[in-house]
Amino acid sequence: MRELRINGDRLWASIMEMAEIGGTSDGGCNRQALTELDKQGRNLFVTWCKDAGCTVTVDAMGNIFARRHGPGKNTSAVITGSHLDTQPTGGKFDGVYGVLAGLEVIRTLNDANVETTHPIEVVCWTNEEGARFSPALIGSGVWSGVFELEYGHSRLDKQGISIKQSLEDIGYLGETAAASSKNIKAAFELHIEQGPILEDKGKQIGIVSGVQGMNWYDVTLVGVPCHAGPSPMDVRVDPVMGAAKIINRLYKLVDQYKPWSRVTFGDIKVEPGVRNTVPKKLILSVDLRHPDQNTLNRMDLDLRAIVEEICTPLMIDYQIFDEWASQAVSFAESCINAVRQSVSELDYSSEEMFSGAGHDSVYVSRVAPTSMIFIPCEGGISHNASEKATPADIEAGCNVLLHAMLKTAS
Amino acid sequence: MRELRINGDRLWASIMEMAEIGGTSDGGCNRQALTELDKQGRNLFVTWCKDAGCTVTVDAMGNIFARRHGPGKNTSAVITGSHLDTQPTGGKFDGVYGVLAGLEVIRTLNDANVETTHPIEVVCWTNEEGARFSPALIGSGVWSGVFELEYGHSRLDKQGISIKQSLEDIGYLGETAAASSKNIKAAFELHIEQGPILEDKGKQIGIVSGVQGMNWYDVTLVGVPCHAGPSPMDVRVDPVMGAAKIINRLYKLVDQYKPWSRVTFGDIKVEPGVRNTVPKKLILSVDLRHPDQNTLNRMDLDLRAIVEEICTPLMIDYQIFDEWASQAVSFAESCINAVRQSVSELDYSSEEMFSGAGHDSVYVSRVAPTSMIFIPCEGGISHNASEKATPADIEAGCNVLLHAMLKTAS
Secondary structure (H helix, E strand, O other): OOOOOOOHHHHHHHHHHHHOOOEOOOOOEOOOOOOHHHHHHHHHHHHHHHHOOOEEEEEOOOOEEEEEOOOOOOOOEEEEEEEOOOOOOEOOOOOHHHHHHHHHHHHHHHHOOOOOOOOEEEEEEOOOOOOOOOOOOHHHHHHOOOOOHHHHHHOEOOOOOEHHHHHHHHOOOOOOEOOOOOOEEEEEEEEEOOOOHHHHHOOOEEEEEEEOEEEEEEEEEEOEOOEOOOOOHHHOEOHHHHHHHHHHHHHHHHHHOOOOOEEEOOOEEEEOOOOOEOOOEEEEEEEEEEOOHHHHHHHHHHHHHHHHHHHOOOOOEEEEEEEEEEOOEEOOHHHHHHHHHHHHHHOOOEEEEEEOOOOHHHHHOOOOOEEEEEEOOHHHOOOOOOOOOOHHHHHHHHHHHHHHHHHHHO | OOOOOOOHHHHHHHHHHHHOOOEOOOOOEOOOOOOHHHHHHHHHHHHHHHHOOOEEEEEOOOOEEEEEOOOOOOOOEEEEEEEOOOOOOEOOOOOHHHHHHHHHHHHHHHHOOOOOOOOEEEEEEOOOOOOOOOOOOHHHHHHOOOOOHHHHHHOEOOOOOEHHHHHHHHOOOOOOEOOOOOOEEEEEEEEEOOOOHHHHHOOOEEEEEEEOEEEEEEEEEEOEOOEOOOOOHHHOEOHHHHHHHHHHHHHHHHHHOOOOOEEEOOOEEEEOOOOOEOOOEEEEEEEEEEOOHHHHHHHHHHHHHHHHHHHHHHOOEEEEEEEEEEOOEEOOHHHHHHHHHHHHHHOOOEEEEEEOOOOHHHHHOOOOOEEEEEEOOHHHOOOOOOOOOOHHHHHHHHHHHHHHHHHHHO
8 A cells, every 4th residue: 555656647637638628828727616628627527536436426516526436334434625617717737636646546546545534525616716616615615614505506607697607607505405414534735835935945745734814904004195305304293204114114013923924015005195295195005914813913913013103203194904814723633643743754855844825624623623735836827727736746745635535534 | 764664554545445356255365366356356466556657668568667757867767566367265464565566656756755766666577476367477587588478478378368368358567568577686575475384473574585495296106906804904005195295204304404394294095096005006195395506405315215125025016297386486585685684674573484376476586586584474374364464464464565665776
């Protein structure tokens, strides 16, 4: 059993075949959730799963479950999966790799006639990306009870078409299975890193022990607009001055909690945005992250104190709006250990790390012992046609997944 | 002659009557250049000038010249004036005060039967504000030879209507006079300060010795977009980090050249402006001013050095685009002295200062000895319905104008 290996060429070929559905001229993939192209991708996946002997069910959110049964009556499955939908400017690997690697695990077990005590199940989650329907992760979110089914069904795309309607349109509104979590022994998700850490450190496998918590804020600074010429500097109430100081201080703040802390200012809006007028208002979007929730909470308090400390002497009125927050996730030690041991036995180089991006595993981990496995992607780039992973890393990650699943399913 | 004073009540009443044309419900005034309302305002002014015995001519840019002749054949006039057009959200005093104060000087000289060696002329310049037609100051700009007449005529408003067409429509396309500067002995412009300095210092008259030079830049910083979560802080190429450092350094730079230096960041644009992505690009508008051109030139070099010094170690590509520049103006010592002596004789409190805003006098000063006189305005606010000046200051400023013109026209 220790010598069992997946078929890297077959997995690579499956990924490349899937990438043709929605393939773009620049080598990327545009296969957004519940579109005609997503239907084609799902159909191909279901066909492959049935060819591999799996029982395929679809739940009311369109999540697809392909089960390879164990010999006994034990129904507590070891699952793996990710998503087949892409961003409009997506690549070949994000999500797809995790789904097709699960299928490759099953194909490998079939080839070697390996029986597992617990069933092995591959899942394709609906609308992970959130590109067509907001919010992201809605399929795994309903499945794990974070969202109500009614909420999931009623999400609309920009044309006003609901998820329920779209599921009906493409024939993936599940008839028999309810959108609810089941009895799961363990869950794994294999994914490209979407960051540069593994590549920079020259490591092949990321052993992912959790997902960063993240807080989204809109910090609004209100000043007094005045003419750029006649108004002396020392009488101005200038929101840009406040914003620049706040930005600098927040960069210093995250530096105190490195290497896993992050702050990102993705958007700055200035009103009225007139070249020769001190702005009336500046809205700064802040994305603050740390994998340890206590640390993130401390950074949250620091952020509020910094904004107050800077704005008060500058006479700037401010408001901190809590746009959204996602708690830090610590994955199950049992799953992390299964991954760690597999990496060690397979003798791959590895790095213990956190996920900076959200994944279906965030929600899955609410109802099942869960962890993730990362492989490097070139330049840390994803959501882009130039998204790249090497065949060697694709194969290595899937071997880790195979053995982590075998350890927990045996 | 030293005892001669203008009639403050009459001047105030004229300003209030003019303010009714385009008067807004919030007490402001919306009388944009060459509109039907501007026509009404011009007609009222011309009627008043003719009633005061003036010869009125209109040039090809619609600039109105109302001349009170001297006794002899000397045609070298002492002129004063400003503009009757307002911003869409304008007030009662900006520009209007300078025009009607000139008329009040003539009315006062008439009442006292004072003859001057040189003619006295009041000018209303076309489209000073630049609100309807860009650029601002186009009337005085063509008159002084900064712009060609053809350029002035062809400027379009947002509806595509040209200045020439608008002048025809309201009957102010001058037939006889060419849009060219004439033989001018001296020029004065009386204006509200549009800044808070006189009010803050408790001074009644600003003796304006020049106009700040100003440079407009667009500083574009180009980074590498990456995901807010997975990308460690130390590998990012983040244009926001560069911008915050540049902004802070430029505030420190102008602090070295205070009190007359200014820097304003009126607009910041971020692309793609996505909350959880390090931006690809940030465009920062910079408005840099100083009344001494040599100092402004030094600040310009410092700005370029600061941007390079900050961007290079952060790996940020940058471009500094010179959007526009207006050289610092030093007004004529002869005119400044005439104002200074008048203030002293009238015993008003005063402050020697620079204008931070552009005025028609910037262009007039290219072809004639020129200076300006300021009076306080409440809170330094202008281009706003709440623009306010006191009757006492309105009267004091006009008395200074009267005596400065008398000194040069006698």
